[in-house]
Amino acid sequence: MKGPDFLLEQVGRLKTRMGAFFVGSRAVFRGRDLHTELKDMDWAELYVFGITGRRFSPAQLRLMQSLWTYTSYPDARLWNNRVAALAGSARSTGNLGIAAALAVSEASIYGRGVDIRAIEFLIRTKKHVDDGGSLADQVEKELKAQRSIAGYGRPIAAKDERLVPIMALAEHLGLADGPHVRLAFAVKEVLIAGGWRQHLNYGGLAAALAADLGLTPQEYYLFMFPAFLAGMAPCYIEAEQRPEGSLFSLACSHIQYQGQPQRPWQPPR
Amino acid sequence: MSTENPIHTRIWREEPESDNPFAMRTAYCRGYDVYGEMLGQSRWVEMLTLLFRDAAPTKAEADLLEALAVVLANPGPRDAAIHAAMCGGVGGSTSASCLMAALAVGAGQYGGGREVLLAMEAWNACGTDLDLWRQRLAAAPPEEVSIWPAPEHPPGFDPHGMSTPTPVRQALACFAHLSPGTRLPWLEKHRADLESATSLPLSLSGVAAAALADLGFTPEQGEMLHLLLRLPGAAAHALEQRRHGYKKFPFFAVELEDDPAREGT
Numbered sequence: 231m232k233g234p235d236f237l238l239e240q241v242g243r244l245k246t247r248m249g250a251f252f253v254g255s256r257a258v259f260r261g262r263d264l265h266t267e268l269k270d271m272d273w274a275e276l277y278v279f280g281i282t283g284r285r286f287s288p289a290q291l292r293l294m295q296s297l298w299t300y301t302s303y304p305d306a307r308l309w310n311n312r313v314a315a316l317a318g319s320a321r322s323t324g325n326l327g328i329a330a331a332l333a334v335s336e337a338s339i340y341g342r343g344v345d346i347r348a349i350e351f352l353i354r355t356k357k358h359v360d361d362g363g364s365l366a367d368q369v370e371k372e373l374k375a376q377r378s379i380a381g382y383g384r385p386i387a388a389k390d391e392r393l394v395p396i397m398a399l400a401e402h403l404g405l406a407d408g409p410h411v412r413l414a415f416a417v418k419e420v421l422i423a424g425g426w427r428q429h430l431n432y433g434g435l436a437a438a439l440a441a442d443l444g445l446t447p448q449e450y451y452l453f454m455f456p457a458f459l460a461g462m463a464p465c466y467i468e469a470e471q472r473p474e475g476s477l478f479s480l481a482c483s484h485i486q487y488q489g490q491p492q493r494p495w496q497p498p499r
Numbered sequence: 500m501s502t503e504n505p506i507h508t509r510i511w512r513e514e515p516e517s518d519n520p521f522a523m524r525t526a527y528c529r530g531y532d533v534y535g536e537m538l539g540q541s542r543w544v545e546m547l548t549l550l551f552r553d554a555a556p557t558k559a560e561a562d563l564l565e566a567l568a569v570v571l572a573n574p575g576p577r578d579a580a581i582h583a584a585m586c587g588g589v590g591g592s593t594s595a596s597c598l599m600a601a602l603a604v605g606a607g608q609y610g611g612g613r614e615v616l617l618a619m620e621a622w623n624a625c626g627t628d629l630d631l632w633r634q635r636l637a638a639a640p641p642e643e644v645s646i647w648p649a650p651e652h653p654p655g656f657d658p659h660g661m662s663t664p665t666p667v668r669q670a671l672a673c674f675a676h677l678s679p680g681t682r683l684p685w686l687e688k689h690r691a692d693l694e695s696a697t698s699l700p701l702s703l704s705g706v707a708a709a710a711l712a713d714l715g716f717t718p719e720q721g722e723m724l725h726l727l728l729r730l731p732g733a734a735a736h737a738l739e740q741r742r743h744g745y746k747k748f749p750f751f752a753v754e755l756e757d758d759p760a761r762e763g764t
Contacts, residue, residue, distance in 0.1 A: 233661050243752040250753045261757035326595050333603070336646055343646055350644040451646065482515035482523060483502045489509030490530035490553055495537050498545060498558050 281452045289403040290443055296399050297436045300392045302460035310335040314462040318469030319477035328462045335458050346451040348381030348437035352410045369420045381434020392432040408442025529553050551720050559679040560714055567710045570670045573732025580605030581736050588737030589748045601733030602726055610704055612722040617654035618708030619718035627685040636696040653697050655705025663700040671706045680713025
């Protein structure tokens with residue numbers, strides 16, 4: 231069935247396996263009663279269950295939450311956080327500022343754009359190596375196609391302060407030695423040996439840990455949505471508490487103009 | 500005044516008032532005095548074009564962009580982006596959130612900004628060469644790992660369509676007549692050939708993409724303009740539903756296929 235016949239089938243109702251609420255009586259979440267079967271889940275566990283439909287062990291959930299925790303920086307200079315802070319300074323609402331800041335976190339050089347490419351690369355590369363392929367060849371091929379490898383290198387600094395605490399926790403939880411984590415470090419060695427100066431960063435290690443937890447690229451991408459969230463609210467709050475319009479003040483002279491010289495306006499012909 | 504950490508731009512220059520370095524005395528857009536000369540003399544679409552490129556549009560370009568703005572202003576309340584804006588309006592959400600909702604939904608590959616970008620990339624690759632278009636439309640979309648879902652239909656065509664809708668043909672005819680470029684007239688002439696190659700009818704996104712390409716915009720600029728120009732309808736419909744209230748707004752029936760209550764009985 232296609233075209234209008236297919237669309238006619240969809241009119242007026244939601245057909246779903248994901249859940250529904252029944253006014254005044256109950257709510258169903260992925261086939262479970264939210265208020266009885268799932269009532270003891272904490273929020274992060276429910277969030278992961280909503281994405282994957284699977285349950286994870288306490289150790290796995292602890293590691294997953296720490297992937298958010300260890301990259302939650304309340305630094306209003308960071309581009310995404312700055313959006314939340316500017317919203318506070320401009321006296322917009324907290325929801326608008328933080329929602330926009332989260333949307334902005336879907337960037338190509340950090341955040342969600344890197345996450346999905348990093349985990350896909352690691353899963354694909356592991357399969358390639360498992361099938362008998364050469365890791366060095368795969369790395370070279372990726373660099374040729376993309377000019378960089380998601381999860382390696384960093385826009386504003388070479389060293390990534392998040393790696394040590396994440397690995398320490400993963401080791402403590404017995405989750406540090408999965409095949410994707412080992413692969414992520416092996417790729418780093420290939421890059422360094424090849425003179426590429428692209429060290430493993432947080433995005434690469436987090437993606438490797440998530441792949442070892444069995445997350446697919448899409449599951450990981452959605453899981454990481456709140457990764458920066460905890461650092462954003464403080465940025466909004468402080469900016470909202472300062473005098474309005476005073477955050478990151480820019481004088482006219484801060485605009486460094488590089489365009490056309492002054493010219494008279496003439497109505498187009 | 501320190502000018503460390505400046506903003507680099509070739510779009511905008513400002514001169515301050517003598518008593519306050521933060522108060523603007525004059526602003527120049529691409530070298531034109533905005534408040535001193537453009538104000539009262541330039542059309543909105545001329546300003547809009549100028550923001551994206553150095554050269555002011557010709558009259559023909561401005562006329563085409565204005566016609567496109569009329570076509571895109573309101574996709575109507577059945578459109579998913581407008582529906583999203585109305586979901587904000589009906590619950591009394593902030594005005595900005597209604598527009599953010601329209602932008603988020605209207606950003607996609609089915610009738611949204613991303614579809615326009617992909618269609619404009621196709622124009623850049625194929626131009627007005629029918630053989631190149633046929634090859635591209637016959638080929639599977641490139642596999643790319645991205646935040647965007649995998650494309651499910653050739654951009655610029657309606658995957659649920661049966662024939663070219665009247666407004667699509669009307670818009671194409673109008674734009675082809677106005678266009679200073681080559682793509683719109685070519686598209687009007689070869690619409691049936693392309694539709695035959697895809698077995699799908701042309702969509703309004705496809706016509707918009709051709710118009711934006713004929714206006715000389717890059718795919719990224721076209722995506723932005725498509726997002727921007729569809730906001731008026733989202734705003735108006737959101738406010739209308741805010742007035743009407745939720746009791747007059749559709750709340751659909753649900754068929755829960757995995758219901759623990761049903762399994763237990």
